Amino acid sequence: MAGNTFKQKMKGNSGAATPRGRYNLFAFIERKLALTGIFGEGIPVGLVPPFLYAALLALIYIWSNHKAENTIRKIEALQQEVEDIRADVTTLEAAFMYASKQSEVAKKIAPMGIEEIDKPPFKIIVEK
Structure with a gap:
């Protein structure tokens, strides 16, 4: 024995099966890249x-x-919507408070024939 030598790989397209280790993942990556x-x-x-x-x-x-980032975008959109709704609620509350004043209610019910009372209420006493 003269020394260790490597076996030569089989080459050619004789239709014989190729060695099993030739088509592993790392060999494929090495060939392609x-x-x-x-x-x-x-x-x-x-x-x-x-x-x-x-x-x-x-x-x-x-x-x-x-x-x-998506969550932050959603939070900012919801905060803007809350601010818009809060502004709408404030406007509606102001309109409701104005419409519920005694003078405004009197103006609205005047066409129905109902008048505002000028005299204070008095107590009715019934004797038995």
């Missing part, structure tokens, strides 16, 4: 879980920020 120039031998598999964890945290952060 040509990462051999960056990483040399291949993707360091030990760095994949921390990278995926960081990517997951980034997605959660983006989603959380998006939901917070």
Whole structure:
């Protein structure tokens, strides 16, 4: 034995089955992105879980920020609506208070033939 040597991979389209390890995820990524120039031998598999964890945290952060901004927009819209309704209520209360004054009520019931009393009320005493 002269020394250890690597086996040569089978090449050609003879219709024979290809080796099983050739079509795994990392080999596919390496072929499509040509990462051999960056990483040399291949993707360091030990760095994949921390990278995926960081990517997951980034997605959660983006989603959380998006939901917070939507909630802030909804709160601002509701605050504006509350201010508008509060202004309407104040206007209606003022109109009601004005319409319920004694002089205004007297003006409204005058066409019906009802008049305002000028004399104070008196007590009726009934003897048995």
